[in-house]
Amino acid sequence: MIGFSDTNFRKEYIKPTKDKTTGLMKDKLQDNFQTGKQKLLPFTLNPVSGSVYDGTCGLNGVAGEFYRIKTESSVEPIYTPQDTEETLRKELKNKFKMPDDDIERFIKVFNDVMFENGTLNVIDLSFFSFVPMKYFDKANEKVKKVNKYKSGQPKIADYYTSIAENMDVKFEKKDRDLFCEVVNECLQKDSFGSRIDRDQYFVLPFVKKQFAEDIKWLLGQNNNVIVKYLPLMLYFYASYSLMQTLMFMNKANWQFKIDKPRPVSYMLSSERASEGQAAVKKGWSAHDHLPETFLNKMSAYAQALDILNSMFEDEDQLMTFQEILERFRDMDFDDEAKATCESVLNTYQDLKYGLLDDRDTEPHPIAEKKTIDVNSYEDFVNLLLDRCITYQSKDYPRMKVALYSLVNIKLFEKRRDYSVLVLDEEMLLFLVAMIAKDDRLRMDDLYKRFREYGIEFSFQTKNAISEYLLKLNLLERKSDSGEAQYVRIIL
Numbered sequence: 447m448i449g450f451s452d453t454n455f456r457k458e459y460i461k462p463t464k465d466k467t468t469g470l471m472k473d474k475l476q477d478n479f480q481t482g483k484q485k486l487l488p489f490t491l492n493p494v495s496g497s498v499y500d501g502t503c504g505l506n507g508v509a510g511e512f513y514r515i516k517t518e519s520s521v522e523p524i525y526t527p528q529d530t531e532e533t534l535r536k537e538l539k540n541k542f543k544m545p546d547d548d549i550e551r552f553i554k555v556f557n558d559v560m561f562e563n564g565t566l567n568v569i570d571l572s573f574f575s576f577v578p579m580k581y582f583d584k585a586n587e588k589v590k591k592v593n594k595y596k597s598g599q600p601k602i603a604d605y606y607t608s609i610a611e612n613m614d615v616k617f618e619k620k621d622r623d624l625f626c627e628v629v630n631e632c633l634q635k636d637s638f639g640s641r642i643d644r645d646q647y648f649v650l651p652f653v654k655k656q657f658a659e660d661i662k663w664l665l666g667q668n669n670n671v672i673v674k675y676l677p678l679m680l681y682f683y684a685s686y687s688l689m690q691t692l693m694f695m696n697k698a699n700w701q702f703k704i705d706k707p708r709p710v711s712y713m714l715s716s717e718r719a720s721e722g723q724a725a726v727k728k729g730w731s732a733h734d735h736l737p738e739t740f741l742n743k744m745s746a747y748a749q750a751l752d753i754l755n756s757m758f759e760d761e762d763q764l765m766t767f768q769e770i771l772e773r774f775r776d777m778d779f780d781d782e783a784k785a786t787c788e789s790v791l792n793t794y795q796d797l798k799y800g801l802l803d804d805r806d807t808e809p810h811p812i813a814e815k816k817t818i819d820v821n822s823y824e825d826f827v828n829l830l831l832d833r834c835i836t837y838q839s840k841d842y843p844r845m846k847v848a849l850y851s852l853v854n855i856k857l858f859e860k861r862r863d864y865s866v867l868v869l870d871e872e873m874l875l876f877l878v879a880m881i882a883k884d885d886r887l888r889m890d891d892l893y894k895r896f897r898e899y900g901i902e903f904s905f906q907t908k909n910a911i912s913e914y915l916l917k918l919n920l921l922e923r924k925s926d927s928g929e930a931q932y933v934r935i936i937l
Contacts, residue, residue, distance in 0.1 A: 449758060449759055449760045450757055450758060450783070451757060451786060452757060452786055452790045452793075454757065455753055455756045455757055455790055456793075458476065458478060458481040458756055459475055459476050459481075459753070459756075459794070460473050460474070460475060460476065460793070460797065461473070461474055461476050462474070473797060474797065474800075474801065475794070475798050475801045477491070477798075477801065477839070478752060479745055479749040479752050481756060482752065482755055482762075483762055484646050484647060484648045484762075484763060484764040485645050485646065485647050485648065485764075486647070486648050486691070486748050486751065486752070486764060487647075487688070487748060488601035488604065488605040488645070488647060488684075488688075489601070489845055489848040490597070490845075490848075491745055491839075491841075491842055492844065497597045497601060497848055498594050498595055498598040498847075498848060498851050499595065499598035499599050499601070499602045499848070499851060499852055500851040500852070500854070500855065501855045502580070503579070503580045503595055503598075503599055504565075504580070504677075505677035505678060505680070505681050505855075506566070506568060506577045506677050507577055507580050508579065508599050508603045508606065508677075509574055509577065509606075509676055509677035509680050510523065510574045510575065510576070510577030510579070511579055511599070511600065511603035512574075512603050512606040512607060512610075512680060513571075513574035513575060513577075514574075515603065515604075515607050515644065516607065516610065516613075516617065517575070517617050519575040520634060521576060521630075521633055521634060522576075522633070523576055523577065523578035523579075524560075524566055524576040524577075524633075527556075527557045527560070527561055530556070530633060531553055533633060534552070534553055534556065534632050535553070537631070537632035537633075538552060538628075538632060541631060541632065542628065542631075555625075556629065559625070560573075560629075566578070568673045569626070569673065570622055570623075570669060570673065571617060571620060571669060571672050571673055572617075572619070572626065572630055574673075574676070576633070579595070579599040579600070580595050580599060598848070598851075600644075601645065602684060602852070604644050604647065605647050605684055605687075605688075606680050606683070606684060607644065608645075608646055608648075608649050609649050609653060609657050609680075609683050609684065609687055610661065612654050612655075612658050613658050613661055613662075614662075615662045617665065618665075620665075620668070620669045620672065621668055621669040621670075622669070648691070648763075648764040649687055649691075650687065650690055650694070650704055651704070651705075652704075652705060652706055652707065653683070653686065653690065653707075656898075656899065657683050660683075660880055661679070663880065663883055664676065664679055667937060671937045674937075675876055675937065678856075678872070678873065678876055679876070679880065681855065682856075682857075682873065682877070685852060685853050685856075685857050686707075686899065686900065688852070688853075689736065689853070689900070692736055692740075692741075692744065692849075693710075693734070693735055693736060694767075694768065695747050695748070695767065696735070696736070696740050697747075697767075697831070698733055698734035698740075699734055700767050700768055700771065702768070703768065704766055704768055707898070707900030708734070708735070709897055709900055709901070709902045710728070710729055710730065710732075710735055710867060710900055710901065710902065711727075711728040711729040711902045711903070712725060712729065712866075712867045712868060712901050712902065712903060713725035713729075713866055713867070713868055713869075713903075713904070713907050714868065714869055714870075714910050715859065715870040715871075716871075716910065716914075717906070717907065717910055718861075719861035719862065719864045719866050721864075723866075723904060723906065724902070724903075724904035724906075724907075725866045725867060725904065725907070726864045726866060728902070729867050730865045730866060730867050731864070738846075741843070741846040741849065742843040743843075744843075744846055744849075745838060745842040745843070745845045746831070746834040746838040747831065749834045749838075750827075750831040750834040751764075751766070751767060751770075753790065753794070753830060754767075754770050754827065754830065755770070757786075757790070758770075758773070767827070770827070771823075771824065771827065774824070774827075775823075777823065779821075779822055779823055783823070784820055784821075787820040787823070787825075787826040788818050788820050790830070791820065791826070791829055791830060791833060792818050794830070794833060794834075795815050795816065795818070795833050795837070798833070798837040799812060799815060799837060802837060802839065805839075807840070808840060809840060813837065816829075816833070816836075853867075856870060856873055857869070857873070871914070874911065874914070875937075876937070877896070877899075877901075878892065878933060878935050879936070879937050881895045881898075881899065882934065882935065884934075886932055886933075886934040887933055887934070888930065888931065888932055889912065889921075889931040889932070889933060892933060893908065912931060915933055920933055920934070920935055921933050922934075
C-alpha cells in the first residue's frame with residue numbers, strides 16, 4: 447500500500463541482535479517512543495538519570511540557551527567573575543585604550559553589577575547570551591557536572607525554540623546604555639559553538655500562533671520589562687504547550703479538533719483547595735485532563751503514536767491521534783491493509799513480550815498475548831494502544847516525574863490529596879498584562895481571553911483575583927455594585 451507500510455516501523459523498532467545464550471542472531475525490539483524528525487516530548491523514558499529540569503535550575507539558564515540559539519550568538523556563557531576578567535582587561539586596553547586604573551575600576555563595577563549572590567544578573571536583553579545552564583558547575587572544582595540536569599535543560603531550551611519556530615521578530619538592541627555596549631564589545635568572540643544536536647519538537651499550531659503574537663508584544667516593551675519577563679513567558683509557554691499536547695493525546699479527548707486549547711480550571715496559589723472547587727473537579731486531575739491514570743500510561747501513548755507515525759512514509763511532521771484517525775477515514779481498509787496492521791501488532795507484541803521477559807526487574811508472569819484480529823483502522827489504533835499499555839515497562843511511569851518537575855516550578859501544587867494548577871502573584875500579573883496587551887479590558891472580556899489559553903477560573907477564584915487587583919489599585923469599578931470592572935496592567 448503506497449504511503450502506509452510497516453517498513454519504517456521495522457527499521458526504527460527492530461534490530462537483529464546476537465542472543466547471549468545461543469549465539470544466534472534474533473530480532474530485538476528497540477523500545478523507542480519518538481523516532482521521527484519531530485519529537486513529541488522533551489523527556490526521556492528514564493527521567494531520573496539525566497533529563498530533569500526543575501526549580502533548582504532557575505528560569506534564566508534555559509532562557510539564555512534559547513537566546514543563544516535564536517540569535518546564533520557567539521558569546522561564551524559566564525560562570526564566575528573570574529571567567530571574564532582577563533578578557534575584559536585585554537579588550538578594554540586594546541579596543542578602548544583605557545588606562546590600567548580605569549580598567550580595574552570597570553572590572554569592579556562589572557562584578558558588582560553582573561553578579562548577585564554568585565548568580566549572573568541579566569540587565570540587558572543581550573546579556574542572556576552570557577547566562578549558563580546549571581548542569582556545569584564551574585565554580586565548584588570538585589563537581590564539574592551536575593548530570594541530573596545535563597540533558598533536561600537543553601531539551602527544554604530546544605522545546606522553547608520549537609515553540610518559536612514561526613517567530614518573525616528579532617531580538618534587537620533596546621535602550622542599551624554605554625556600560626552594556628562596552629561589555630558586549632569586549633566579550634563578543636567566536637569560541638561559543640551552538641549545539642549541533644538540537645532536537646525539533648511537535649508543538650500544537652494554535653500554541654505557535656499565540657506565542658508569535660505574544661513574543662512580539664513582549665519585545666515591544668522596554669528593556670527592563672523584557673529581561674524580567676522573557677524567562678517567565680518561555681516557561682509558561684513550555685508548560686502550557688506540553689499540558690495541551692498531553693491532553694489531546696488522552697483518549698478521552700480524541701473526539702475534539704486541535705484548533706483551540708482544552709479548558710482547565712486554575713486557582714490562585716493563595717487560595718485553599720477543597721473537594722468542591724473547580725480547580726480540583728475540573729483541573730489537572732479531571733479524567734479528560736491529566737489524571738494519574740493517564741500520566742502513568744504516558745509513555746505507552748507516546749510509543750503508540752510514534753509507531754503509527756512511522757507507518758506513514760510521506761509524512762515528515764508528527765501527526766496527532768486525531769489527525770491519524772482522520773487520515774484513516776480517507777483510506778480503504780483492504781486485505782493488504784489488514785495484513786500490514788496485524789503484522790505490526792503481532793511483531794510488536796511478540797518482541798515486547800520477549801524483551802520484558804528477559805528483564806529481571808519486570809513482574810512475572812507478564813500479561814498474556816492477545817490473538818490479533820484487525821477489522822478496521824480504528825481497530826488497529828485501539829489494539830496498538832492497548833498492547834503498548836499492556837506491555838509498558840513498570841519503570842516507564844516515571845516519565846511523569848519530568849512533567850511534574852517542570853510544572854511544579856510555578857504552575858502546579860500538591861494540596862493535601864489534591865493536585866491543582868495555580869497562578870502565583872507574579873504569574874497572574876504577567877499573564878493579565880500579556881493577555882490584555884495594552885488594552886483596558888472589562889474583567890469579563892479578560893476571562894474570555896484567558897480561556898483562549900486554556901485557563902478557566904471559578905467564581906470564587908475570580909473574586910479572589912478582583913480583590914487582589916483592587917488591593918494593588920489596578921482595578922477600576924464603574925459602579926458601586928462592581929458589575930462593570932476594568933483592568934489594565936502596565937508592566
